[in-house]
Amino acid sequence: MRNMKKLIYPLLILSLLVFLTGCDMGRQKPVQSEDFALGTIINQQVYGANANKASEEVSARIKELDALWTINSPGGDINKLNNNAGQGYVELNPETVSILMKARKISDLSGGAAFDITVAPLVKAWGIGTDNPQVPADDVVKKLVSLVNYQDVLVDEATNSASLQKTGQMVDLGGIAKGYIGDIAIEIYKKNGITSAFANLGGNVVVLGNKPDGSAWKVGIQNPRGENGEIVGVVEVADQAVVTSGDYQRYFIKDGKRYCHIIDPHTGYPADTGLMSVTIIASSSTEADGMSKAFVLGLEKGMDLVKRYGQAEAIFITNDKKIYVTPGLQGKFHLEDATNEYTYIQNW
């Protein structure tokens, strides 16, 4: 049995080594990847053994959906839907049907006052974010507003088809696509056994779990009047999405007036209700994206909408640089304003 004794020593060392291997692998550098899609940059940071596989899967899915939902390039489902407006149902990819249904649900919350994917004709007319933004004539705006009505997007889940009721109507998924894809990314991470990761889709942040060291992810909220990367505050999140709509993202200034890219579906004009940005924090990235259009409603009605939705927290930043947050965020939001120009209004 002396041979048995000789076994123990090397076995012990071997198990120590395997243990150390496990420790070191758990502490790995994350897999970081970048994609250009949806008209912006998409960053991923994924931790875990399957990180590479997961992030590549997400990248591939992003490219697929970008091609499926683009209105800036030919092909895809949305172009198909738009081109057949007023001509009945067209068959679509189940994923398109799914996002159209989610969009409708979000529009219902405000009765279409805040979020409405059929604002596309107006968005096109204003051209904000393109090289030729312009202020359309009043009668043009009025005419196009009559084409805006989310309830005119009819969806038939059973046959995976949808229809735009009136000729001239157009759908643009730009206000919800990034959010939706954020949720898909999380699903893919989870499917691959990932427990810590985040994706930043052009500013739409979605995080899975906590950071590898167990602490919550710290997400910086952009200063609406600061340079890229200058924050006004930090919010701690885990398993949530952080999405901001602001008047600084795409805009143009004419005759001293700022016209932002978020169009009010009822007036046809860029939202102008005293807000610089609205940030929504929710567990559904899709809904956070759609809800961030509460920006259109202004502080009171916007906060009201968030309350009625009941599943999100929010940060509203007004024109006079005041920051209002929902009660659930107290303690998780910290003012970090290097410019000292912002006031955090607590208990309002």
Place this chain on the structure above:
Amino acid sequence: MNTRIFKIGDKILIVSIAILAAVFMVWNTVGVSTDKKLTAVITQNGSLIRQINLNDLNNPEYIYLNEGINQVILAEKGRIRFIESDCPNQTCVKTGWLTKSGDRAVCIPSQVVIKIVGDNEQVDIFAY
């Protein structure tokens, strides 16, 4: 069984590696994150081309990119930028100097991105 015999050198070897590995792991976690790093990360098509610690740079360094679109990046102590590019829009060059964490310059035609990352005390991700 004869094969279970480890000679003295083997044993010393394995034990010292185990210790060495443990030491390096500790060093990697503790020793590296104490100073405020300013790291520039250059990627093309999503893959990392270069990573430069801008704080450690005592002499300016020019980086030449010749895949498809010719570009030149200049890295100095504490800052980095696109200084020349054959791309039509010149947006990347116009972005100017990148100096702090979160700053980035992008050239979409060449798919090259320079971004500054690094121990930002307060923020892991930027929402915007």
Place this chain on the structure above:
Amino acid sequence: MNKKKRDAIIIILICNAILISLLELIIPIPIPVPGVKLGLGNIITIIAIAFLDLKDVLTIVLLRCVVVAVLSKGITVLPFSLTGGLLSAVIMWLLYKYLSRVFSIKGISIIGAITHNLAQLIVASLILREIVILYYLPILLISAVITGLITGTISELTVREIKKRDIFAEII
């Protein structure tokens, strides 16, 4: 000494080395660190070290690396694998020749694996102009020990059997 038989054995070893290396590429290893692999080809290298000259050993390693690189269409990794392969072969040969009392073939195999990985990391750092090494060192060391032990044990058993049965008697 029978030269023809010797050459024949060298060729057999080369073919085996290539085969083993190619087969190894099919086996996926879950560790996402560059350079972590089973290194089964080292078994052949060690057998060569035990029975042939250093010149022959290096020839076998060289041909193995080149052919595998060409066949697996991974020509770009050639500088990495060649440096690592040749360097570790030399070091293992030295150890076997002069320090056989201190290290068993298992230990030699471990050191060979470490040298191979280290060399690859150094070449990678030089080409990328970046200090990749330090972050990957712990995991590389540990995996070298584990894979080195496995291949080392197999090599040791094989060499012992070959000696016991005098298979290479005519060429030594």
